Amino acid sequence: MKLRVGVLQLDVALGDREKNRKNVEKWMASVSVPSDMPTAVVIPEIWDVGYALDRAAELADPEGKGAAEFLGSLAKKYGVWFVGGSVLASTGSGFANRAQVINPRGELVAYYDKVHLIRLMEEEKYFTGGRKECLFSLEGAKAGCVICYDIRFCEWLRTYALRGTEVLFVSAEWPSPRADHWKTLLRARAIENQMYMVACNRCGTTGDTHFGGGSMILGPKGEVLFEGGEGEEAGFVTIDLDEVSRTRNFLTVFNDRVPDIYGTHLK
Numbered sequence: 001m002k003l004r005v006g007v008l009q010l011d012v013a014l015g016d017r018e019k020n021r022k023n024v025e026k027w028m029a030s031v032s033v034p035s036d037m038p039t040a041v042v043i044p045e046i047w048d049v050g051y052a053l054d055r056a057a058e059l060a061d062p063e064g065k066g067a068a069e070f071l072g073s074l075a076k077k078y079g080v081w082f083v084g085g086s087v088l089a090s091t092g093s094g095f096a097n098r099a100q101v102i103n104p105r106g107e108l109v110a111y112y113d114k115v116h117l118i119r120l121m122e123e124e125k126y127f128t129g130g131r132k133e134c135l136f137s138l139e140g141a142k143a144g145c146v147i148c149y150d151i152r153f154c155e156w157l158r159t160y161a162l163r164g165t166e167v168l169f170v171s172a173e174w175p176s177p178r179a180d181h182w183k184t185l186l187r188a189r190a191i192e193n194q195m196y197m198v199a200c201n202r203c204g205t206t207g208d209t210h211f212g213g214g215s216m217i218l219g220p221k222g223e224v225l226f227e228g229g230e231g232e233e234a235g236f237v238t239i240d241l242d243e244v245s246r247t248r249n250f251l252t253v254f255n256d257r258v259p260d261i262y263g264t265h266l267k
Contacts, residue, residue: 003141003167004039005196006031006236007215009228011204012044012173015052015059021070031234032078038139039236043085044202045148045171046097051206052088053126060090064098064111072106079104081138084171085200086114086147094128099145099171101136110136114147115156133160141166141241148172151185151199154192161193162254166244170199176212176230183214191222194247196239203231220247 008027013019024043048067049059061067067087075082086099097114113130117123133156135144144165150156151170160168168189174182182201190197196219203213215228217237226235248254 001140001241002037002238003138003241004035004037004236004238005167005169005198005217006039006041006234007198007200007217007226007228008041008043008234009200009203009213009215010044010047010232012047012050012202012206014050014206015055017048017059017061020048020050024071025074027232027234028074028078031236032080033236034079037238038081038141039079040081040083040138040143040169040198042083042169042171042198042200044200045084045086045099045173046088047085047171047202048087051121051173053122056088056090056095056126060088060095062090064089064100068100068102068108071100071102072108075102075104076106083138083143083145083169083198084147086112086171091128095126096130097123097127097147099134099147101134101145110134110145112145112147114150116149116153118149133163135160135163135165138167143167143169145169145171148174151189152181154189157189157193161195165193165195166241167196167198167239168193170197172199172201173211174201174214176210179212179214183216186216186218187222187224190218190220192253194220194251194253195244196220196241201228203228220244 101110112134
């Protein structure tokens with residue numbers, strides 16, 4: 001089975017939802033190519049308002065419904081899936097960094113609340129962390145999504161692979177001073193879990209923080225299929241999901257695990 005996957009590596013205007021929506025609309029209009037192949041598009045983390053966390057009460061999207069409707073209209077217009085990015089959402093228990101999965105009919109079919117909250121960005125002061133993974137069928141492909149800091153936690157992404165995930169989507173606002181970590185971690189997660197990684201990072205600057213782009217699409221052996229530069233751009237790649245099973249059958253990592261000796265000390 002083949003999929004067309006793409007990233008929209010965009011700048012994010014802090015606190016300006018309307019400007020950010022217009023930018024997504026502009027880029028979709030300029031890069032969308034009609035295709036009979038299922039197509040999934042990823043946009044950055046908190047693409048709607050950026051890290052304006054101190055204004056969460058003012059800016060938060062109730063349950064992310066406004067963003068889902070907006071992306072849903074674009075999904076229907078262009079016949080694509082959106083898998084992320086995430087939005088600043090208000091929930092019954094506070095606020096969440098929430099990634100949304102929208103199908104080509106414009107329907108919200110799944111969502112993911114960021115599990116690992118990064119103290120460097122003071123996320124733990126504003127967000128309630130998620131407690132479950134996001135797994136879904138993308139036209140028959142076994143897919144999942146996580147957000148940014150999550151990729152530092154190998155045990156979390158391994159749970160996705162153990163549940164059969166073939167392609168994992170990542171939305172991020174990863175700062176350029178740690179760009180080498182971004183690239184290394186993405187390749188490691190692809191190699192160790194033998195799955196495709198489709199990772200979209202933002203670009204641009206907010207305050208003193210520069211986000212260096214470098215969005216990546218990686219194959220199940222860690223091969224780089226697309227790597228973005230530092231500015232706004234889009235990249236699309238056709239991936240073959242059969243390559244996941246070929247890779248896993250050749251190098252039988254999952255069969256060769258010895259989980260009974262790993263113990264509970266990891267908790």
